[in-house]
Amino acid sequence: MATTKVVDIIDRASIILQDSTNVRFPNAELLKFFNDAQKEVVLHRPDANMQNDATFDCVAGSKQTIPTTGLRLVDVIRNVGGRAITQVDRKILDETLPNWHETAADATRKIEHFIFDPADPKHFYVYPKATNAFDLEIIYSAAPSDISISNFSTDTTVISLDDVYANAILDYVLYRAYQKDSEFAGNAQRAMMHYQGFSNALGIKTQADAAIAPIPGTPDANAGRG
Structure with missing residues (x-):
């Protein structure tokens, strides 16, 4: 069960974007990126x-x-x-x-x-x-349902996916934000860096899941893995 609040991810994104007053990236826009991020996670990881x-x-x-x-x-x-x-x-x-x-x-x-x-x-x-x-x-x-937030100061809605996907979601939000401002120096590279982080997080979890997945008929098959 998730415990990470949606507004916490949005706040972290605003800090990294150096836009804590939400002038360039309003919370409502970052929330749209967040909803897209959850769908993108499930597209690549249906088990999420x-x-x-x-x-x-x-x-x-x-x-x-x-x-x-x-x-x-x-x-x-x-x-x-x-x-x-x-x-x-x-x-x-x-x-x-x-x-x-x-x-x-x-x-x-x-x-x-x-x-x-x-x-x-x-x-x-x-x-x-x-x-x-x-x-x-x-x-x-x-598919995760879109989350709506009216008051970003007091809202306590948690993410729809497991907490292990919180960092991947943050990377995707940052990817979309930097992509929006890609005409500024360095932002296109920052966008791709965060998308790579998003992709790597999902790929690494796939490998980890495969390493510990039970194999039918061989109860001790995972012993000694690591």
Whole structure:
């Protein structure tokens, strides 16, 4: 759960920009850069804003669409109150069960598999096909909602992402600010420096996550890593 306040990031940006009175960069403008920064983080790190939806309501048919705030499906876990659901390759079903889109699930035969194509990240298919009565537990990445602030002196709203992304968000805000003033000497270089810092922060976290990620079937696989 995040504890970093949005206004703290904006204040830090103003100090670095040497604009503590917010003449050149009003708080409202920096807030727009902040909202863009959160979206940019999730674009590169979908796991930064994961949603575990235990009440996803299926529509009738095999094709399903993740919630409107979703960016991409991550996993389909189970029928709520029932069996687990596993991922299968669509080609396997197409070759072995050409009419699989028409096979219906029912009270005794729950949904067994899901099919996902990374090229179509907001949709997935289920087998057997669903009726409106089926609820699934799914995990998906969602776009952060824009944050609005009316009083920058007293607001206590925290960032939407984990605190570990606070520095990356700050770098992106500074990148956008210096980019705005790129006609002044050195600012184009400063903008690129902060964008590189933003990119490096996300890349380094990706490497760190990979280093400690559990490997199925090998509980001690991470022992001694470092």
